[in-house]
Amino acid sequence: MSLTHFQRYQRWYAALFLSSYIFINNTINASSNIMEAQRDGELPFMIWEPFVWEYSSAISTLLLFPALVWLLKTQPFNWQKIPRSLLLYLLASIAFSLLHIAVMVAIRKLIYTLQDMQYDFGLVWFELLYEYRKDLWGFLFLIAVIKTYQYVVSQLSGEAAPIRQGEDTPENLNFDRLLVKKLGKEFIVRVAQIDWLESSGNYVNLHIDARIYPLRATMSQLITQLEPQGFCRIHRSLGVRLDAIESITPLPSGDSEIKLTTGKVLNLSRRYKEQFKGQLNSTTSHS
Structure with a gap:
């Protein structure tokens, strides 16, 4: 297993x-x-x-x-x-x-x-x-x-945390890279490697290929901090890196399915669809 x-x-x-x-x-x-x-x-x-x-x-x-x-x-x-x-x-x-x-x-x-x-x-x-x-x-x-x-x-599982720069304040947290502590070791994970985010209680699970790293945060807090790097909330408990999206399929219910380049399929809730479209168009226009 x-x-x-x-x-x-x-x-x-x-x-x-x-x-x-x-x-x-x-x-x-x-x-x-x-x-x-x-x-x-x-x-x-x-x-x-x-x-x-x-x-x-x-x-x-x-x-x-x-x-x-x-x-x-x-x-x-x-x-x-x-x-x-x-x-x-x-x-x-x-x-x-x-x-x-x-x-x-x-x-x-x-x-x-x-x-x-x-x-x-x-x-x-x-x-x-x-x-x-x-x-x-x-x-x-x-x-x-x-x-x-x-x-x-x-x-x-290890636990991820932002790399702190100087004073311990939100403004001094580096969200380009995360420090992961696992089995007594520490290593760096680049935020650009993250495919999607999943809320889990007091943590948000960071999905990178087949690996999962928990980060102590709420989805709302984390998405706000990661939006400048191309992340968007698509569901109450899900977020995604826009560059990791392969296709979007509308559903009769009004929701949509987002397929990632890894093959993972996520649900895009109607509640977040307009916000998602706006951020996706903004990202496309700047690329």
């Missing part, structure tokens, strides 16, 4: 890995409950019940996982304000546990009802404390997994 393929579908691979790990782990836990009960004698439960207990917990965890990613993205741990961050994450762990329990119990009650049985959560305050003890560990474990995964991906 090529790095480019992984970069393009990394979210799907991450979701597959996480889902597989959680369900395999919970399957082992369920089978362990059954084996331990059999070793002690007669089963005190139906053989399907441990799987309902474990899988309901797994599904609840997976549903809450995006919220945990959002928390780390919007409220990263501030080492300059440790008490505040500890309090914030403590409250977040409590909310995580309560939501996890709520979804988990709802799934169990639904399945038990379908089986004409009644699910008993137990003594509420005791069970909440019991579950929080486990959920706190799971909360910390998932944070470690997310941060480790992000670090590994950043090291494999």
